[in-house]
Amino acid sequence: MNDRVTCQLCPHYCKLSEGQIGFCGARQADSGKIISLNYGKITSLALDPIEKKPLAYYHPGSMILSAGSFGCNMACPFCQNYSIATSKREQVRIQDITPEELIELAQVEKARGNIGIAFTYNEPLIAFDFILDTAKLAQTEDLKIIIVSNGQINQPYLEQLLPYVSAWNIDLKSFSETGYRKLGGDLKTVLKTIELTQAVAHVEVTTLVVPGISDDQEEMRAQAKYLASLNPNLPLHLSRYFPCYKYTEPATDKMIIRELKKIAEQYLNRVRLGNM
Numbered sequence: 001m002n003d004r005v006t007c008q009l010c011p012h013y014c015k016l017s018e019g020q021i022g023f024c025g026a027r028q029a030d031s032g033k034i035i036s037l038n039y040g041k042i043t044s045l046a047l048d049p050i051e052k053k054p055l056a057y058y059h060p061g062s063m064i065l066s067a068g069s070f071g072c073n074m075a076c077p078f079c080q081n082y083s084i085a086t087s088k089r090e091q092v093r094i095q096d097i098t099p100e101e102l103i104e105l106a107q108v109e110k111a112r113g114n115i116g117i118a119f120t121y122n123e124p125l126i127a128f129d130f131i132l133d134t135a136k137l138a139q140t141e142d143l144k145i146i147i148v149s150n151g152q153i154n155q156p157y158l159e160q161l162l163p164y165v166s167a168w169n170i171d172l173k174s175f176s177e178t179g180y181r182k183l184g185g186d187l188k189t190v191l192k193t194i195e196l197t198q199a200v201a202h203v204e205v206t207t208l209v210v211p212g213i214s215d216d217q218e219e220m221r222a223q224a225k226y227l228a229s230l231n232p233n234l235p236l237h238l239s240r241y242f243p244c245y246k247y248t249e250p251a252t253d254k255m256i257i258r259e260l261k262k263i264a265e266q267y268l269n270r271v272r273l274g275n276m
Contacts, residue, residue: 007034009128010073010152011186023184024126025086026071037071039130042095042102043084044068044121047109053118053148054237056272058167058202063113064146065106068121069130070094073152075184076173078210078247085122086245099134106143116144116166125153128161135164151193152185158196167202169237170194174214175223182213195230204235206274209257211241211249220260221267228267236264239274 004015007022014022016029026038048066050059070092072085079085084092097105106117117138119131124147135145144166151170172190174180180187197203205227209215227234238261241252257273264271 003032005029005032005034008154009034009126009157010154011189012073022073024071024073024123026069026126036127036129038069038127040097040099041069041127042067042097043070043092045095045097045105047112047114048118050115050118050146053120053146053169054206054239054272054274055146055167055169055202055204056237057204057235057270058146059115059144061113062115063109064116064118064144065102065109065114066118066120067097067102068119069124069127070122071126072123072150073126073184074123074150074173077183077245078208078213078241078243079245081121082245099130099137102134103137103141103143106138107141116146118146118148120146120148123150123152125149125157128153128157132161132164135161139164149193150185151190153193154189155192155196158193162196162200165197165201167204168197169204169206170197172205172207172223173210175219175226176216179213179219191226194227198230198234204237206237206239208239208241209252209260210247211252215252215256215260217260217263220263224264224267224271232267233269235270235272236268237272237274238264240276242275 007014012023021028050062050064070084138145146167148169177187261271
């Protein structure tokens with residue numbers, strides 16, 4: 001009998017046979033349960049200005065120790081970090097780091113203005129277990145936890161993280177279900193993530209303005225109205241797309257982004273442009 005186990009972490013709900021790896025490339029069925037393949041598997045580690053996350057309104061001028069692993073539970077053809085987001089464990093150079101060791105590194109970097117740890121670069125929430133373990137330790141060490149995410153996480157898991165995360169940047173990649181389906185994601189899930197996180201933490205939202213995906217003016221109007229209904233002071237970053245990975249459309253016209261900014265500013269107080 002070929003028993004399967006369902007991963008409950010994200011809206012894919014991957015049903016996995018023994019040894020099978022899920023859509024994200026980082027979670028696997030093993031002896032009737034789901035295990036993490038990227039626990040403590042760090043592919044990228046750097047001390048970044050917090051503005052690069054991007055977070056414009058959270059401790060500006062400070063630094064943040066940024067850590068990334070591998071894998072992603074979306075499939076954006078324009079991914080800017082595809083070299084790690086689309087890779088399997090055996091395809092990337094990995095540094096094994098325990099939560100305790102990552103905390104220690106973050107403490108050392110306080111001398112250079114570091115305020116905590118940001119989980120970023122690939123999709124961090126697929127390493128849920130590692131983030132939760134690290135975040136619990138950080139809370140006792142006066143270190144902030146920041147997550148830069150696509151927001152594709154189911155509510156029971158998100159609620160476990162909420163008490164430990166100080167700030168989020170959440171990618172809102174489109175404001176249509178059709179757009180999200182093209183990218184392997186679920187619009188309702190990311191909207192729920194934004195709703196729950198902004199109620200208890202500092203949240204900024206980023207939309208990469210991609211031709212044919214997220215450059216529609218009426219969708220931007222609906223998106224801005226939705227975000228303003230949560231909080232009109234919720235920051236929105238509109239970033240300019242450049243050709244990357246499998247997507248070869250020319251870079252987004254600057255005039256289009258400026259028009260979208262004007263529309264968003266009818267509802268939101270803090271709209272910023274990036275990659276211009």
